[in-house]
Amino acid sequence: xxxxxxxxxxxxxxxxxxxxxxxxxxxxxxxxxxxxxxxxxxxxxxxxxxxxxxxxxxxxxxxxxxxxxxxxxxxxxxxxxxxxxxxxxxxxxxxxxxxxxxxxxxxxxxxxxxxxxxxxxxxxxxxxxxxxxxxxxxxxxxxxxxxxxxxxxxxxxxxxxxxxxxxxxxxxxxxxxxxxxxxxxxxxxxxxxxxxxxxxxxxxxxxxxxxxxxxxxxxxxxxxxxxxxxxxxxxxxxxxxxxxxxxxxxxxxxxxxxxxxxxxxxxxxxxxxxxxxxxxxxxxxxxxxxxxxxxxxxxxxxxxxxxxxxxxxxxxxxxxxxxxxxxxxxxxxxxxxxxxxxxxxxxxxxxxxxxxxxxxxxxxxxxxxxxxxx
Ligand SMILES: Cc1cc2nc3c(=O)[nH]c(=O)nc-3n(C[C@H](O)[C@H](O)[C@H](O)COP(=O)(O)OP(=O)(O)OC[C@H]3O[C@@H](n4cnc5c(N)ncnc54)[C@H](O)[C@@H]3O)c2cc1C
Numbered sequence: 080x081x082x083x084x085x086x087x088x089x090x091x092x093x094x095x096x097x098x099x100x101x102x103x104x105x106x107x108x109x110x111x112x113x114x115x116x117x118x119x120x121x122x123x124x125x126x127x128x129x130x131x132x133x134x135x136x137x138x139x140x141x142x143x144x145x146x147x148x149x150x151x152x153x154x155x156x157x158x159x160x161x162x163x164x165x166x167x168x169x170x171x172x173x174x175x176x177x178x179x180x181x182x183x184x185x186x187x188x189x190x191x192x193x194x195x196x197x198x199x200x201x202x203x204x205x206x207x208x209x210x211x212x213x214x215x216x217x218x219x220x221x222x223x224x225x226x227x228x229x230x231x232x233x234x235x236x237x238x239x240x241x242x243x244x245x246x247x248x249x250x251x252x253x254x255x256x257x258x259x260x261x262x263x264x265x266x267x268x269x270x271x272x273x274x275x276x277x278x279x280x281x282x283x284x285x286x287x288x289x290x291x292x293x294x295x296x297x298x299x300x301x302x303x304x305x306x307x308x309x310x311x312x313x314x315x316x317x318x319x320x321x322x323x324x325x326x327x328x329x330x331x332x333x334x335x336x337x338x339x340x341x342x343x344x345x346x347x348x349x350x351x352x353x354x355x356x357x358x359x360x361x362x363x364x365x366x367x368x369x370x371x372x373x374x375x376x377x378x379x380x381x382x383x384x385x386x387x388x389x390x391x392x393x394x395x396x397x398x399x400x401x402x403x404x405x406x407x408x409x410x411x412x413x414x415x416x417x418x419x420x421x422x423x424x425x426x427x428x429x430x431x432x433x434x435x436x437x438x439x440x441x442x443x444x445x446x447x448x449x450x451x452x453x
Contacts (some may be wrong), residue, residue, distance in 0.1 A: 311353025
């Protein structure tokens, strides 16, 4: 006989943790299965730790809605629970004349998404705010900021546990099958393979989330759930660069990422990144030969940067629905009732702004669960 549970969450990244906290808080029995030895070792701890304002995404998209909503919730959470953060503000810069039209588009998009506090900056205004930045114009986003994502993850984990969620580490989901009204969730741990029966399954398996959908029998080609891996590397800058720039500085966005930006973290260290290029396999090594590319990108608006001051730092991998060259793809956050899987909630393609959006996504998913049990 297999153990019966209410809700199985697959993956203890920021999405699984935030969802566990919300759902356990509503009195449902929650088990979180995580293949690694602890929470948050994948994408949730390999990112820029930026609280995004919500400029980049089409209005009415889930990315826009949950970024703007998540930002407010996240700042409140950080303030209330002493999670280190800084509302530093951010400036997107146009380096040449052609990029100015981009700033206007971003400004307009941000406004449509409900980001009310954006301000266009002339070259003179930009110089006044950030004397060390070289650019033709800027777009100031006062509500962007940075946070300590590790403390956030720890907080979500502790609160989820306090509310009654159970965490099962070193345990990989290797099978998922609909049996009657429920799901048979097959797990692999040190002792071998066993199973639990769950009424609800939340697939927040990050880079593996498309494969989990496939395990249950969904046609991920037809559903357009197949993920691509898009790597983002960071280089750090020598400590002499500290405090030369006060805000986050971003170039105009690239096709697959937000562009190589400047960030001085809460620990004072300055990072450049992340790059964005598609890879076949998950590998977090930083390729040192990419240093020149980082230097060239940064030099455009940070003229004081010297090549020898860049050191390879870290990397993360985006779970991207968008294939190379494809247009915008939104988060998939779906109760798969219509596809014949009532009680299965898929979260696929939760790339940036997933960290910012996590608290809002968790509420949304928790409401889906409440509706299911109603
Ligand atoms: C380079 C980069 C920069 C980014 N910068 C930002 C930023 O500045 N701001 C922002 O808002 N967002 C940012 N993001 C996005 C953000 O980091 C992600 O959206 C978020 O961390 C996704 O969290 P997650 O819980 O979905 O995934 P993950 O953190 O990857 O968690 C998924 C978990 O599932 C587990 N798992 C997988 N398969 C199984 C299985 N079969 N059984 C059990 N467990 C399993 C994994 O071990 C993992 O712990 C960035 C992402 C990248 C890559």
